Amino acid sequence: xxxxxxQKETASVHVTKIVNGEKTEAHLCQxxxxxxxxxxxxxxxxxxxxxxxxxxxFSGKLVRPKQCPTCRLTMEDFRELNQFGCSDCYETFRDEIxxxxxxxxxxxxxxxxxxxxxxxxxxVERQIRTLRERLQQVISMENYEEAARIRDQIRALERQSHxxxx
Amino acid sequence: xxxxxxxxxxxxxDICLGTRIRLARNxxxxxxxxxxxxxxxxxxMKTAKELxxxxxxxxxxxxxxxxEVDELERQILMEKHLISPEHTKKTSNKGLILSENEDISIxxxxxxxxxxxxxxxxxxxxxxxxxxxxxxxxxEANVDYAFDPDIGYLTACPTNVGTxxxxxxxxHLPGLARINQLGNVLKSVSQFGLVVRGLYGExxxxxxxxxxxxxxxxxxxxxxxxxEHLARVAEQITASERxxxxxxxxxxxxxxxxxxxxxxxxxxxARIISTKEALDLLSTVLxxxxxxxxxxxxxxxxxxxxxxxxxxxxxxxxxxxxxAQERDRLRASLIRERLNR
Numbered sequence: 315x316x317x318x319x320x321q322k323e324t325a326s327v328h329v330t331k332i333v334n335g336e337k338t339e340a341h342l343c344q345x346x347x348x349x350x351x352x353x354x355x356x357x358x359x360x361x362x363x364x365x366x367x368x369x370x371x372f373s374g375k376l377v378r379p380k381q382c383p384t385c386r387l388t389m390e391d392f393r394e395l396n397q398f399g400c401s402d403c404y405e406t407f408r409d410e411i412x413x414x415x416x417x418x419x420x421x422x423x424x425x426x427x428x429x430x431x432x433x434x435x436x437x438v439e440r441q442i443r444t445l446r447e448r449l450q451q452v453i454s455m456e457n458y459e460e461a462a463r464i465r466d467q468i469r470a471l472e473r474q475s476h477x478x479x480x
Numbered sequence: 481x482x483x484x485x486x487x488x489x490x491x492x493x494d495i496c497l498g499t500r501i502r503l504a505r506n507x508x509x510x511x512x513x514x515x516x517x518x519x520x521x522x523x524x525m526k527t528a529k530e531l532x533x534x535x536x537x538x539x540x541x542x543x544x545x546x547x548e549v550d551e552l553e554r555q556i557l558m559e560k561h562l563i564s565p566e567h568t569k570k571t572s573n574k575g576l577i578l579s580e581n582e583d584i585s586i587x588x589x590x591x592x593x594x595x596x597x598x599x600x601x602x603x604x605x606x607x608x609x610x611x612x613x614x615x616x617x618x619x620e621a622n623v624d625y626a627f628d629p630d631i632g633y634l635t636a637c638p639t640n641v642g643t644x645x646x647x648x649x650x651x652h653l654p655g656l657a658r659i660n661q662l663g664n665v666l667k668s669v670s671q672f673g674l675v676v677r678g679l680y681g682e683x684x685x686x687x688x689x690x691x692x693x694x695x696x697x698x699x700x701x702x703x704x705x706x707x708e709h710l711a712r713v714a715e716q717i718t719a720s721e722r723x724x725x726x727x728x729x730x731x732x733x734x735x736x737x738x739x740x741x742x743x744x745x746x747x748x749x750a751r752i753i754s755t756k757e758a759l760d761l762l763s764t765v766l767x768x769x770x771x772x773x774x775x776x777x778x779x780x781x782x783x784x785x786x787x788x789x790x791x792x793x794x795x796x797x798x799x800x801x802x803x804a805q806e807r808d809r810l811r812a813s814l815i816r817e818r819l820n821r
Contacts, residue, residue: 315752315808339804341754385511397591399515401506401626401634404641411638415631418639421700424632426643427613429620 317343382406405443438475442468489779490602494770495718497650497690497783500561501608503596503616504635504644508624512636513589521573521589527623528588532577535618538611539579546571552801555792561599563587584615591636592644594619603714605647605707612645613703632699642699647707649714654689654767655724658736665720666691672713673697687756688763688786693717729771740768744777748819752805753812758789762815777819785818 317325323343379388385399389410392398404411415422445468452460490496506512507527510520525545532543546554546567554568562585563576575588587595596619598612626634632642640646656662666676677692693714695706728736743764747753753761766782768774787793789811795801798810 315750315754315757318754318756339754341757341808385515387515395514397514397636398512398634398638400511401508401628404628404631404634411631414638415641415699419642419697419699421642421697423630423700424628424642425700425705426632426645426702427616428629429625429627430617 315341317341317346319343319346380406438471442471442475445471490600490604492603492718493601495652495721496603496714497601497652499600499602499604499608500646500648500650501598501605501612502646502648503594503612504592504633504640504646505594505596505616505619506626506634506636507593508626510593513591513593514636516589518573524589524593525573525575528575528577528586528594531619531622532586534622535577535579535615538614538618539581539584541577541579541584544576544578546574546576552792552795556796559787559790559792562597564590564595566590584611586615592640603649603711603718605649605711606704609645609647609703609707639696640698643701643703643706645698645703645706646694647710648692648694649710651691651693651714651717651721652689652763652766653691653717653721654763655721655728657689658732658739658767659724659727661720661724662689665717669693669713669717672709674710674713688759690759690763725767725771736771737773740764740771740773744768744774744819747815749816750812752808753815754808755790755811758811758815759786762786762789781818785815789815 315325317323318340319342323345325341325343379390381388382399382403383406384402387399387403389407392403392407398404398407412422445464449461449464449468452458452464490498507524510516510524513521513524516524529543532541535541546563549557549571551568554563554571557563557576558565558568560582562578562582564587567574567576567587567590573589577584577586577588579585583599585597585599587597596612596615598608598615600608600611628634633644635641635644653662653665656665669676673696674693675696677694678687678690693710695710697706701709743761747758747761747765762782762785765774765777766779766786769777769779769782788797791807794807794810794814797814802810
């Protein structure tokens, strides 16, 4: 049997290595085994996503980090795990995710398949959420006239979504 | 590779060994598998088990709780590309829905709640997508998916968000490898928004000049646009592989013939052989058959050997788990037996 690396010398070393429970094996000649030290280089990129954020590690003041109300994930956790905890994370971190999606996919808008069921309701829910956020803003600006108008819109949408739910 | 993958060659089967479509889907209102607690994970398993019964208009399916499947069987599922390497490791509340001929598989509680996968021989992106789409429709009729009208299907990793789709083609490119053009071709593939991987997906090494190419982007285009793009790039690659093979035949015949028959000779006589060496040599012999240089070997037999010689398959054949050195000896004797028959 020939060395798996150089394919020239006869393999005389059998290397077995277990990393994170994953077993890898190689048959090498003595020169290649020496050269490789053990099994070449493992380059780890745990923080690939972090590089995609405009991320300032310390802003100078202490702010409690935003947390997903459903699964308690923070953006800090996401940077570590490279995964979200639940589908609500996408809503919680929408502002952070949109630029990320643009960098990953060159787009932040879905063009493909849409589930046949529940799509209309989903879209109404989203409108309601946006209006609620807007409502908070106008109330904090003490624009009560506008607030009343938005509240009516929300009620109308809620009636619509309940009607569809039946 | 699944039964359906190795059985027939399929369109463009001399270069494109197989097509895979994967859809990542999650249930609404339940955390993704990595953060779900035990009860929530169980709930996903229960839903999956119920769903597997509702898919019978497509094929006959069975539901596997991976905790009840022994390690060797799980390795075999991986070697057939029916589950990912990750899905063989932790088994608690992990499942698999599998069609009888193994062309449809759904991993349960992998990175996402469901990973629907369709495998077909040769280049059949549209056919595989149509089937995956039907499976998806049947599931969706019974559950609510995590979906956002703006960004599509929501997945644990934002790289899969949108369509949740990845289309992959498994390409055998020994010709390009021999004329040292593989690097160039694969580099241009990545410039077209596609990813190149080894035989077992993410992070895996290429064995036997077999490469997987797939779409990198899952958001911003429709499924059919993405697949059309993938198909066009694949067409270019297969065309250059054919050119490379023609070049070998016209300009490099004695050397190619020598390499091919040396590979054949080694396979027919070696006593100890690793998976990688065996796959590389089998790939060379397959090229020999495709170039019309080897006449006395059945192409199907060589393709089948490319799966049978993988470690778990060998151990299953022997009915027991074996140390690596013994596997290498057994592999060599299996190959000898098949080739000298």
